[in-house]
Amino acid sequence: MPVSGATIFINGTTKYCISNDSGKFKIENVKDERFEIVCTLKGYTTLNYLYKKAPKNYAVRFEINPIQNIVGIVIGNGREYLEKTFLNSLLGIVEARNCEVANMNALTFLKPKSVNEIHVSLTEPLIIFNEHLGYMIHVAFNDISITNIQDQQNEMFTWFKPLTSKSSDKIDKWQKAREEVYENSLLRFMRAVYADNLMQRGFQTRFITRIYSNDSAYNHTGVLMKKTNTMLSDAGIIFPDTNRRYIDLLDKKPIPTSNYRIDEEGNEISIQLNNQILQVIRLENANEYSDYKMLPVKEKFNAFYLSTIDNQKIFIEPSGAFYNASDLLVSRLWSHRSLGSKLPVDWIPGVF
Incomplete structure (x- = not known):
């Protein structure tokens, strides 16, 4: 039976549409070849489909099912505490x-009852108004687990709708805030990796190699550090x-993107960290600092860290969107949980 009124969107973007009375929908001008399309409707489970190599004309059919009745429970300090903790974890x-x-x-x-975690479910997509960046964010997920009220796992889908205002001052404020957030964002980093101009955009990267105690090098750390700089x-x-x-041993010298950036067939770009941790530092003039000891303390403290699960490849699109996001571990402000400081991947600097 056709379902009208469902919201269909491209994950992480501003592109969306609403299904008509016949249950049909159309989204145009999708530029990335790899993208995720998501279908949401109040009272129904969220569905998604990842196009890995979309043709010029493509179609997808969603068969959505009603959400089963879920009985929520009040835990510990009560619902108000859980709401605040969850939103702090989700948004920052x-x-x-x-x-x-x-x-x-x-x-x-x-x-x-058997594990130390809380599951969060939605009866309908969460609608969040981000007044700082000027977006309404449509958040959908079927189930998220929070262990020790901190770590989130499982898939989450977002669609951004720019807010409007008759006040030019407010519009200018939103634009300035977006520009500031973009400067140090994971989105900007991924775009720089795709374009292979990381240093020009003010990023430095270094590998961190983890040496375990069962490795013979573990007991010869001093020699190893001199040998590997x-x-x-x-x-x-x-x-x-x-x-x-x-x-953990950190490279003193920044490394080129060729150490982890891969040119795939068909103009695809991926990164593979080879079971290492990637440290990323954003600098105004990255060329001025050739050694980690030279870096200002502030930049060292504000470093970002990336790691992958089971050394999986992360594929990057020209927009800066990346897949498989669930295999990428991200720390600090780039965390998947800092939704309140994120921009849609189709956002363009200088364009409101």
């Missing part, structure tokens, strides 16, 4: 202050491994 603690959720009652909290790193705080002993 600072960013959450500039955001307002229009339908908080769409959230359902569940806690399994590395230094001890505190990346274990960022991506800890509580099951084994290890040390």
Whole structure:
């Protein structure tokens, strides 16, 4: 039976449409060859489909199913505490202050009896107004698990709708905020990797190699650091491994993108970190600092870290969208949880 009124969108962008009375929909001007299309409707499960190599004309059919009845429970300090904690985790603690959720009652909290985690479900897409960046964000997911009220897993889908205003001052404020966020964003980094102009855009990257205690080099750290021109790193705080002993060694010199950027067939670009952690630092003049010890303390502190699960490849589109996002581990402001500081991947600097 055709379903009207469903929202269909390209994940992470501003592109969307609403299904008509016949259940049909059309989205035009999708430039990336690899993209994810998502279907949401209140009371139904969220569905998604990833096009890995979309033809010029393509079609997708969604068969959506009603959400089963979910009974939420109040846990610990109560629902209000869980709502605040979840939004801080989703949006970022600072960013959450500039955001307002229009339908908080769409959230359902569940806690399994056997594991120390809380499951969050939605009865309808979450509508968030980000007043700082000037977007309404449509957030959809079927189930998210939060372990120790911090880590989020499973798929989440977003669609951005720019807010409007008759005030030119407010529009200028939104544009300025977007430009500032973009400068240090994962989106800008991914676009720079795709274009292979990382240094020109002010980024430096270094590998962090993790040496485990069962490796013979573990007991000869000093010799290894001299041989590889590395230094001890505190990346274990960022991506800890509580099951084994290890040390992390950071490259003193920045590395070229050729160490992890791969030109795939058909003009596709991917990154593969070879079981290492990638440290990313954003600098105004990246060429001025050829050694990590030369970097200002502020830049060292604000470094970002990327790692992948099981050394999986991450494919990058010209827009800066990347797949498979669930295999990429990201720290600090680039975290998947900092939705309040994210821009749609079809955002263009200088264009409002």
